[in-house]
Amino acid sequence: MGEKNIKMVIEYDGTNYAGFQRQSKHPTIQAELEIALTTILREKIKVTGSGRTDAGVHALYQVINFKTTKDCNLNRLQYSLNSLLSDDISVKKTEEVNLSFHARRSAVWREYKYFVLNKSYPSPFFKKYAYLVTSELDIEKMKEAAHFLIGTHDFSSFTVLASRPENPERTIYEFTCERKDFPVERLVVFKIQANAFLHNMVRVMLGTLLKVGSGNLAPEEVKRILETRDRTQAGPTVAAKGLFLTYVSYE
Amino acid sequence: MGEKNIKMVIEYDGTNYAGFQRQSKHPTIQAELEIALTTILREKIKVTGSGRTDAGVHALYQVINFKTTKDCNLNRLQYSLNSLLSDDISVKKTEEVNLSFHARRSAVWREYKYFVLNKSYPSPFFKKYAYLVTSELDIEKMKEAAHFLIGTHDFSSFTVLASRPENPERTIYEFTCERKDFPVERLVVFKIQANAFLHNMVRVMLGTLLKVGSGNLAPEEVKRILETRDRTQAGPTVAAKGLFLTYVSYE
Numbered sequence: 430m431g432e433k434n435i436k437m438v439i440e441y442d443g444t445n446y447a448g449f450q451r452q453s454k455h456p457t458i459q460a461e462l463e464i465a466l467t468t469i470l471r472e473k474i475k476v477t478g479s480g481r482t483d484a485g486v487h488a489l490y491q492v493i494n495f496k497t498t499k500d501c502n503l504n505r506l507q508y509s510l511n512s513l514l515s516d517d518i519s520v521k522k523t524e525e526v527n528l529s530f531h532a533r534r535s536a537v538w539r540e541y542k543y544f545v546l547n548k549s550y551p552s553p554f555f556k557k558y559a560y561l562v563t564s565e566l567d568i569e570k571m572k573e574a575a576h577f578l579i580g581t582h583d584f585s586s587f588t589v590l591a592s593r594p595e596n597p598e599r600t601i602y603e604f605t606c607e608r609k610d611f612p613v614e615r616l617v618v619f620k621i622q623a624n625a626f627l628h629n630m631v632r633v634m635l636g637t638l639l640k641v642g643s644g645n646l647a648p649e650e651v652k653r654i655l656e657t658r659d660r661t662q663a664g665p666t667v668a669a670k671g672l673f674l675t676y677v678s679y680e
Numbered sequence: 681m682g683e684k685n686i687k688m689v690i691e692y693d694g695t696n697y698a699g700f701q702r703q704s705k706h707p708t709i710q711a712e713l714e715i716a717l718t719t720i721l722r723e724k725i726k727v728t729g730s731g732r733t734d735a736g737v738h739a740l741y742q743v744i745n746f747k748t749t750k751d752c753n754l755n756r757l758q759y760s761l762n763s764l765l766s767d768d769i770s771v772k773k774t775e776e777v778n779l780s781f782h783a784r785r786s787a788v789w790r791e792y793k794y795f796v797l798n799k800s801y802p803s804p805f806f807k808k809y810a811y812l813v814t815s816e817l818d819i820e821k822m823k824e825a826a827h828f829l830i831g832t833h834d835f836s837s838f839t840v841l842a843s844r845p846e847n848p849e850r851t852i853y854e855f856t857c858e859r860k861d862f863p864v865e866r867l868v869v870f871k872i873q874a875n876a877f878l879h880n881m882v883r884v885m886l887g888t889l890l891k892v893g894s895g896n897l898a899p900e901e902v903k904r905i906l907e908t909r910d911r912t913q914a915g916p917t918v919a920a921k922g923l924f925l926t927y928v929s930y931e
Contacts, residue, residue, distance in 0.1 A: 442804040487805075489864055511801045519801050550762045550770050553693040554738075558805070611862075613740060 434530055435503070436494045438522040441487060444557050444670070445517060448484045449491070458482075458518060462493065465513045469506065470499045479532045479677040480539060483629070485669030487558065489542075490521075492677045494532040532677075538602060538624050540676035541631045543667070545617040545639070547608075554613055560671035566617055566642035568606055573648035574641040575604040575619075577655060578634060585658035587634050588627035597658075600624045606638070620675075629666055636664035685781055686754070687745045689773040692738060695808050695921065696768060699735045700742070709733075709769060713744065716764045720757065721750045728783045730928040731790060734880070736920030738809065740793075741772075743928045745783040783928075789853060789875050791927035792882045794918070796868040796890070798859075805864050811922035817868055817893035819857055824899035825892040826855040826870075828906060829885060836909035838885050839878035848909075851875045857889070871926075880917050887915035 439462075447455030451463070459476050466474035479492040507523040514520070529535075544559040546552055547566050552559070581600040585593055603622040608615055619638070621631055637654065640646040646664070654662040690713075698706030702714070710727050717725040730743040758774040765771070780786075795810040797803055798817050803810070832851040836844055854873040859866055870889070872882055888905065891897040897915070905913040 440804060489805075507801070516802060516807050517804045519804055521801070550758070550772070551767060553691060553768045553770055554809070556767050 432496050432498055432528065434494055434496050434526050434528045435506075436492065436524050436526040436530060436532070437507075437520050439491050439493060439518060439520050440489050441491065441518040442557070443482060443485050443487045443517075446484065448486065449478050449480075449482045449488075458488075458491075461515060461518055462510075465510055466495060466497075468513065469509050470497050470501065472497065472499060477532045479536045480625070480674075482674055483632075483669055483672075486672045486674065487670075488674040490676045491674050492532045492536070492679075494526065494530055496528075530679075535679050536625075536677050537680060538622055538678045539626065539674065540620065540622045540678075541626070542673045542675045543619040543621075543631060543635050544671045544673070545619070546614060547617050548614075552614055555616070557670055558673075559614075559616055560668045562617075562639060562643065564643045566639070567644065568608060568617065568642070570644075570648050571606045571619075571638045571642040574638050574646075574651040575606055575634075577649070577652040579604050582655055583658055584627050584630055584655070586654050586660055586663045587630050587637070588660065589629050590660050592628040594627070597627060599627060599630070622676075631672060632666045632669065633660070633663050635671075636667045638664075639667065640664045683747050683749055683779065685745055685747050685777050685779045686757075687743065687775050687777040687781060687783070688758075688771050690742050690744060690769060690771050691740050692742065692769040693808070694733060694736050694738045694768075697735065699737065700729050700731075700733045700739075709739075709742075712766060712769055713761075716761055717746060717748075719764065720760050721748050721752065723748065723750060730783045730787045731876070731925075733925055734883075734920050734923075737923045737925065738921075739925040741927045742925050743783045743787070743930075745777065745781055747779075781930075786930050787876075787928050788931060789873055789929045790877065790925065791871065791873045791929075792877070793924045793926045794870040794872075794882060794886050795922045795924070796870070797865060798868050799865075803865055806867070808921055809924075810865075810867055811919045813868075813890060813894065815894045817890070818895065819859060819868065819893070821895075821899050822857045822889045822893040825889050825897075825902040826857055826885075828900070828903040830855050833906055834909055835878050835881055835906070837905050837911055837914045838881050838888070839911065840880050841911050843879040845878070848878060850878060850881070873927075882923060883917045883920065884911070884914050886922075887918045889915075890918065891915045 449458045451459045503523045546559040585597045601623045605620045609618045700709045702710045727746045754774045797810040836848045852874045856871045860869045
């Protein structure tokens with residue numbers, strides 16, 4: 430009896446989706462989840478995500494919540510959901526939480542990772558999960574540039590002009606860049622933690638950093654670009670496929 | 681002038697192919713390579729692989745060779761080939777070798793790896809690259825079982841009856857099994873090195889070992905199964921998608 434609030438940790442391959450948020454004409458992660466949950470629980474379910482991810486962006490750790498009046502065994506619910514959902518989406522963890530928990534509003538910080546394959550030819554195995562840069566990247570210069578972005582700033586230079594919110598200030602807590610050996614490839618991995626992100630913020634910052642890494646922009650120029658609050662000064666928006674939502678913290 | 685022998689190391693995602701070897705009605709890796717090379721070199725090219733891989737099997741390190749009378753810059757050839765080929769296939773290395781080099785006949789040993797995702801729900805990112813086993817696997821028991829397969833044996837129990845060659849003896853040099861942390865998942869990785877393999881040999885051995893790992897077969901039964909030389913005694917042929925050709929040695 431009574432309303433229950435269910436929190437789930439999910440992961441998804443975003444390649445074939447128009448992003449997280451429900452849309453009328455295109456498949457989205459939210460719509461997939463709502464259809465499956467509504468089918469299983471036999472009542473209309475509305476899912477809230479910790480944040481939108483854009484079309485083609487992946488998630489290794491996305492948090493959602495929804496309310497239901499139905500009694501359900503949570504292990505069985507997760508099992509049914511994984512059976513019913515497309516194999517692009519998996520539910521990793523399911524728990525009942527306080528009614529006040531809200532996947533987006535309760536979130537304290539988010540973490541994204543961006544994967545770059547830095548070699549002269551593409552990989553069949555990372556073609557959907559990493560962005561190929563054939564010129565050799567200077568990691569130290571990119572670290573130097575990333576350092577200017579850490580802290581609380583107006584990130585207007587690094588977002589979609591049309592979707593800039595009233596308050597474009599965000600706080601980046603960590604922004605790292607390193608070469609990392611994966612079983613099949615060596616990748617350049619960028620990790621960014623912030624309280625929240627503006628629309629496209631990670632991808633525009635990355636487009637700018639990759640200009641630095643390939644010698645087309647001096648690291649200290651990133652400081653100037655940040656201060657102009659002018660999107661036209663920053664680099665391009667890099668491909669969605671290299672971007673993964675990797676953590677959402679509620680503490 | 682004169683004939684040249686070119687050796688290439690390639691990798692491929694085998695999901696959408698009917699295996700390595702050319703077939704009249706289905707797309708294969710060999711056909712893709714021959715069409716692309718024939719286009720670039722403007723002469724009919726016949727490609728030899730180190731061995732066939734079955735439909736759906738992947739390769740991180742497959743070796744091919746072909747002969748050409750055309751003069752060509754090898755860097756440029758590799759670059760053109762990577763541009764022309766499907767993004768399921770990449771050329772990693774290209775070199776000219778002695779005319780006597782033959783990708784299959786010169787090969788001394790091969791290595792395959794098999795990836796198992798051992799958890800209660802599937803992964804969107806490994807759905808094409810690992811086989812899901814939901815019951816907890818006993819690694820030590822599988823190691824014990826694998827030990828009986830190392831050495832020179834008649835592997836008739838572990839091959840397709842119809843394609844058993846006159847001499848079904850092969851020598852396994854190494855057969856390991858361990859849990860390994862991948863960036864996104866922890867996988868069970870099997871590594872098998874042998875002078876050569878019978879048709880489906882790795883997949884039938886794996887199907888048998890997974891029965892041991894999930895407690896449905898005693899490790900020492902594998903010794904008995906090997907000695908019967910009877911395919912019906914062994915376990916099922918596991919899914920192709922978890923199998924990767926990972927090395928071919930010429931020394």
